[in-house]
Amino acid sequence: MNTEQLLQRLEEDGIDHLWPVYHDYNGLACAKTVPRMRFASVVENGIVFARANLNFTTDDQQAYGARFLADSGDFMAVPDPSSYTILPYRQRTAQAHVFMRQEDGAPWDGCPRTRLQLMVDRLAAAGYSAQVALEPEFTLFYADGSGEYMPVDHDGMFTVDGLDRNYDFLQELVETLDAMGIQMEQLGKEYGPGQYEGSTRHGDPIRAVDQYLIYKQVARALARDAGMIATFMPKPYAHLPGNGLHVHLSLWDTAGQQDLTVGANANEPLSAIGQHFVGGLLAHARALTGVGACTVNSYKRLLPASWAPAHICWGVGNRAALVRIPGLGARRHLEFRAGDNSANPYFYITALLAAGLDGIARQLDPGAPANVDVGHLSAAEAAAAGIQFLPRTLPEALDALEKDAVIMDALGPVIGPEFLKVKWTELDAYNVEVHGWERNSYLQTL
Numbered sequence: 001m002n003t004e005q006l007l008q009r010l011e012e013d014g015i016d017h018l019w020p021v022y023h024d025y026n027g028l029a030c031a032k033t034v035p036r037m038r039f040a041s042v043v044e045n046g047i048v049f050a051r052a053n054l055n056f057t058t059d060d061q062q063a064y065g066a067r068f069l070a071d072s073g074d075f076m077a078v079p080d081p082s083s084y085t086i087l088p089y090r091q092r093t094a095q096a097h098v099f100m101r102q103e104d105g106a107p108w109d110g111c112p113r114t115r116l117q118l119m120v121d122r123l124a125a126a127g128y129s130a131q132v133a134l135e136p137e138f139t140l141f142y143a144d145g146s147g148e149y150m151p152v153d154h155d156g157m158f159t160v161d162g163l164d165r166n167y168d169f170l171q172e173l174v175e176t177l178d179a180m181g182i183q184m185e186q187l188g189k190e191y192g193p194g195q196y197e198g199s200t201r202h203g204d205p206i207r208a209v210d211q212y213l214i215y216k217q218v219a220r221a222l223a224r225d226a227g228m229i230a231t232f233m234p235k236p237y238a239h240l241p242g243n244g245l246h247v248h249l250s251l252w253d254t255a256g257q258q259d260l261t262v263g264a265n266a267n268e269p270l271s272a273i274g275q276h277f278v279g280g281l282l283a284h285a286r287a288l289t290g291v292g293a294c295t296v297n298s299y300k301r302l303l304p305a306s307w308a309p310a311h312i313c314w315g316v317g318n319r320a321a322l323v324r325i326p327g328l329g330a331r332r333h334l335e336f337r338a339g340d341n342s343a344n345p346y347f348y349i350t351a352l353l354a355a356g357l358d359g360i361a362r363q364l365d366p367g368a369p370a371n372v373d374v375g376h377l378s379a380a381e382a383a384a385a386g387i388q389f390l391p392r393t394l395p396e397a398l399d400a401l402e403k404d405a406v407i408m409d410a411l412g413p414v415i416g417p418e419f420l421k422v423k424w425t426e427l428d429a430y431n432v433e434v435h436g437w438e439r440n441s442y443l444q445t446l
């Protein structure tokens with residue numbers, strides 16, 4: 001669809017309100033609503049936002065040392081017609097993901113979606129295309145009025161009761177997404193109270209990320225409308241399972257005809273290219289965790305023996321491994337399990353593809369697959385098997401990212417440094433806070 005066709009679609013669909021949507025460096029969806037009389041101008045030239053917004057933490061604090069401040073001007077959020085979709089649960093409203101552009105219309109390096117597009121172009125130049133699918137988990141809560149949140153159910157994993165209890169919400173979610181042109185692959189009860197998992201259909205990287213973000217937005221909105229909270233927070237409570245974002249990946253030729261990552265038979269899970277790709281994911285795993293699991297809370301999810309990975313290894317059919325090959329049949333592909341929904345997924349997928357490409361360029365060997373639950377190994381056993389830990393804390397992960405030239409280069413000269421500043425600032429805010437656990441443990445005992 002080009003801009004003229006987009007204007008026509010807006011007319012045909014009877015749209016009065018258009019939301020050009022971008023995702024900031026924290027991955028938060030941001031937009032303004034544009035009334036019909038401005039459609040022609042906004043579709044052509046975009047809508048203005050302050051660059052300084054991108055240097056904000058999730059609680060709207062400007063990052064220390066931020067490059068973009070009150071005096072740093074604007075970017076233009078230009079709707080990408082190919083991502084146009086109506087919002088069937090709102091009146092006469094539609095949205096489109098944007099490319100951020102400079103004020104003269106030129107591409108801008110600070111744009112997360114542009115950065116992923118550049119990585120897709122780099123893949124193509126190397127003779128590859130990628131297929132990506134994202135598989136997020138979320139927890140449904142209601143606020144109990146006292147500042148605590150209660151899971152909406154205590155049903156078990158994959159139970160029919162779990163599906164049935166929240167039937168209206170879940171069916172509305174699937175039907176709404178379908179009306180928006182987004183196909184869910186499946187949606188089901190996960191293994192914790194109130195926890196659900198759904199996945200959207202695989203596609204090229206930009207489309208897969210766009211679809212995931214819409215799924216997340218719609219799940220949050222419909223839950224809110226129904227008086228619930230759908231949170232994608234990595235670890236809402238210590239006693240509940242964490243919410244991960246598993247990324248499914250495969251590399252194809254540029255025509256998308258031949259899968260280049262899978263091996264020829266059951267004895268050979270991966271092709272040589274697939275092995276090098278996994279070698280790259282493992283070699284850059286520590287920095288990838290800084291991009292994909294980028295809040296203090298993320299590290300309360302990445303615990304040994306939790307089904308969320310804590311070690312750097314790969315395995316076949318092994319849910320304790322960081323990189324899992326789900327099976328050796330038709331479903332064979334790579335799954336990277338460390339990230340969560342606190343990531344800006346455009347950054348995260350850019351970083352994953354950069355790591356894999358680096359593995360191919362350097363012909364990295366991923367070593368032997370792990371065939372035990374590595375989460376149950378003692379530190380000495382893991383070390384003897386040559387298996388290292390993922391970063392155990394956010395500062396460790398951010399340090400690793402800062403030092404990883406391949407991943408920083410993929411994020412680019414604007415996003416890499418500014419993303420780190422935002423995250424270090426958020427960490428400082430956490431560090432100076434006195435948390436409930438400290439009062440519970442110390443106030444009466446010390």
Ligand code: GLU
Nearest residue numbers: 241242243244307308319
């Ligand atoms: N909830 C787990 C995580 O945080 C994953 C469970 C599963 O294998 O689906 O990654």
Ligand code: MG
Nearest residue numbers: 137190197244
């Ligand atoms: Mg799951």
